Amino acid sequence: MRVLISQQDLERRVAELAREVDRDYAGSDRLVCVGVLKGSVFFMVDLLKRLTVPLAIDFFQTASYGANTSPGEVRIKKDIDLSIRGKDVLLIEDIVDTGWTLRTILDLLRFRGARSVKLCALLDKAAAREMEVRIDYCGFKIDKLFVVGYGLDFDERYRNLPYIAVLDEGPADVPSPS
Ligand code: IMP
Numbered sequence: 001m002r003v004l005i006s007q008q009d010l011e012r013r014v015a016e017l018a019r020e021v022d023r024d025y026a027g028s029d030r031l032v033c034v035g036v037l038k039g040s041v042f043f044m045v046d047l048l049k050r051l052t053v054p055l056a057i058d059f060f061q062t063a064s065y066g067a068n069t070s071p072g073e074v075r076i077k078k079d080i081d082l083s084i085r086g087k088d089v090l091l092i093e094d095i096v097d098t099g100w101t102l103r104t105i106l107d108l109l110r111f112r113g114a115r116s117v118k119l120c121a122l123l124d125k126a127a128a129r130e131m132e133v134r135i136d137y138c139g140f141k142i143d144k145l146f147v148v149g150y151g152l153d154f155d156e157r158y159r160n161l162p163y164i165a166v167l168d169e170g171p172a173d174v175p176s177p178s
């Protein structure tokens with residue numbers, strides 16, 4: 001396992017994204033931030049703690065067939081609780097890989113009558129894309145690698161690492177935070 005994005009780089013970039021989001025939604029009194037469980041949680045908390053605009057939070061949980069595969073059929077395991085009709089929705093995701101998960105959720109949010117829908121994703125694995133997805137706020141573009149940490153898992157492990165690491169041959173030594 002090797003560190004791809006350090007804790008300091010994550011903090012710096014999340015702060016930059018927060019400033020952009022805060023500025024863009026400054027006039028909105030109806031922002032709803034929707035996270036996709038479970039991977040987006042660390043990113044979402046760090047981002048939202050830095051916002052000053054009034055906002056509500058909610059969560060989706062999705063599943064695709066197979067532990068870490070994305071064959072295109074996305075199921076909603078947990079729907080949001082709030083009505084988003086007429087709201088400004090900011091969808092928050094850990095990583096856009098094939099794009100199937102986000103495509104499905106973005107279409108659903110628009111169908112339900114949100115006033116605006118934007119996407120904030122920490123990581124963009126563009127080389128893996130199968131469905132076109134517009135990322136309004138993107139943290140980092142990464143190569144087609146399997147990454148863990150800062151919310152991202154391999155078989156539910158490594159989510160709590162404070163950095164993003166590349167998992168090469170499977171569970172080896174976990175580097176200590178730098
Ligand atoms: P998509 O539908 O293919 O874009 O898949 C998105 C979901 O797959 C993400 O929300 C992650 O949960 C998972 N995923 C995709 N790539 C990775 C990775 O490199 N590490 C961990 N999870 C990943």
Ligand code: MG
Pocket residue numbers: 036037038039040094095
């Ligand atoms: Mg996810």
